[in-house]
Amino acid sequence: MNIDLQGKVAIVTGSTQGIGLAIARGLAGSGATVVVNGRKQEAVEAAIAKVRESAPEATVRGVAADLGTADGCQALVDAEPAADILVNNLGIFGPEDFFDVTDEQWQRFFDVNVMSGVRLSRAYLPGMEKNGWGRVIFLSSESGLNIPREMIHYGFTKTANLSVSRGLAKRMAGTGVTVNAVLPGPTMSEGVQGLLEESAEKSGKSLEQAGIDFVKAMRPSSIIQRPAEVDEVANLVVYVASPLSSATTGAALRVDGGVVDSIA
Structure with a gap:
C-alpha cells in the first residue's frame, strides 16, 4: 500500500510538538507540502527543521498564530488561503476538578479545542468542495466517549469534535471531501x-x-x-488524509489502545 500525497497541501494545527509534529512528519514523508503551526515563531521554526530532518525533500512552511482566537485563525487563512488536507489537531488538556474550573477556563478550552476547528473548516472546506477533493480530520480523544472525572471540561470539547466532524461529513456528502475524527487514547x-x-x-x-x-x-x-507512541497515532491520520481512505467519512476512528470498551 503506497500513500502518495504529492501535490497536496496539508495544514496541521498545533504541530510544533507531540502528535501534531508526528502527523506533520508523516504527511511530509508521504509527499505533501506541509504547513506547521504554533503560537510562537521560534517553536514553528524548530518544528519545520524537525520535519525537514525526517523528510529532506519535503516542502514545509509555517505560520505562527494563536488559533484559539478568531484573529489567529484569520491570520493562518491569510497566510495559507487554500488547503487540500486540514488536520484540526490543536488542543489543550489538563486534569482539574470540576468545581475548580472557572468560566474563563471553560471558554478557553472551547475556543482552542472546538472553535479553532470550526473556524478553519469553515474557511477551507469551500475550496476543497470546488476542487472535488479534500480531507478534514479532527483529533478527538477516547475522553470524548469516556468522559474522565478529572477532566470533564476537556472531555466535553472532545465530544464536541465528534459532533462537528460527523455533521460536516453529512454536509459535504457527494463532494469528494471526507470529514473524520481520530480518537487517540493516552x-x-x-x-x-x-x-x-x-x-x-x-x-x-x-x-x-x-x-x-x-x-x-x-x-x-x-x-x-x-x-501509544505519537507515531502510532500519526500513522492512522496519514492514512485517513490519503486518497486510499476515499470510502471513509463521518467516522470516529479509534487509536486508543482499546480503552473504549465497545465492539462498535
Missing part, C-alpha cells in the same frame, strides 16, 4: 510526559514505566496496557 506526547515526570521521579521509575502504571491505574480497560 499517548506519550511531551504534554503527557510532563504530567508523568513528577510521579516518575518520586517512584524512581522510568517515564516509560510511569506511563504504563498510569494507563493501568487510570485507563484499566486499555488492551495494549501502555500509552
